[in-house]
Amino acid sequence: VLFSSVASVLGSSGQGNHAAANAFLDATAHRRRAGGRPALSVNWGAWSEVGAAIGERVTRRIARQGMSAIAPAEALRALQALLDDGAVQAAVLAVDWPSLLAGLSADRRPSLFAELAGTIAASGPAAAGPRLLEQLRAVPEARRQAVLADHVAQRIVRVLGLDAAHVVDPLRPLKELGIDSLMAVELRNLLKMDLALDTTLPATLVFDHPTVDAIARFLDRQIFGETAAPAPEAAPVGGALDRIEQLSDDEVDRLLSRRLGSAR
16 A cells, blocks of 8 residues: 555646655556556545644645645545555545636646536636636726736735735735745736636746736736736845945945935
8 A cells, every 4th residue: 555645646836756756656556456466556635633734834735725634534434445445546635626626727737637627617716717807808997907906916815825804915025925936836827717818927927026016917918918008116125135235335335426416
């Protein structure tokens, strides 16, 4: 009996090594069974109470993906059922399928779920794209960015696992809210699906456009083209500070003198 992970079936952002290692376990089970020997590989979802996934951070992350942890007693009952059934490989996870599929862009959705995705497309969260686009086309041009900003803020609340009533400051850098690189990719994927975009949003979306307002302006231009005039964005503070720290004292003095002279 091999304890594999659902990562080899669904993938796992930023953990290609984990997915590959568990796919090896799955392949080992199939190879043994083909040779007439007993084998079972179980692609487990996260367990509660025991294991590496019991931390609060992991629990919040999988909850955002539409999954919850399995109690050990439930997992053992599932294991017994699989042994009785004679399966060679099976995935065991607690999942809300519409929520999970809504978080996977079409290019990342396993082909295994193609039929399932089609079944829930009409009523699940995956149908949000057409509805949101219709709403954007219906509002006056001056209101589009506000509608987009509201939607981006809602998605950020979901990605961070915050209470739905939480208000996100549209001008506050998202890194200050705690968004890391994996969350940034998750947010990008959600927005791409929500807006049914044919073009690929950059993986650096959150870092190139670090506030709700900046992301809304960028999305407006992606959807409606150059008719959406971009507002000037401030240069990243970190980059300016880095450049200043590299200057000598004399260079800083000259720079300040020029600035003060131009302000008179």
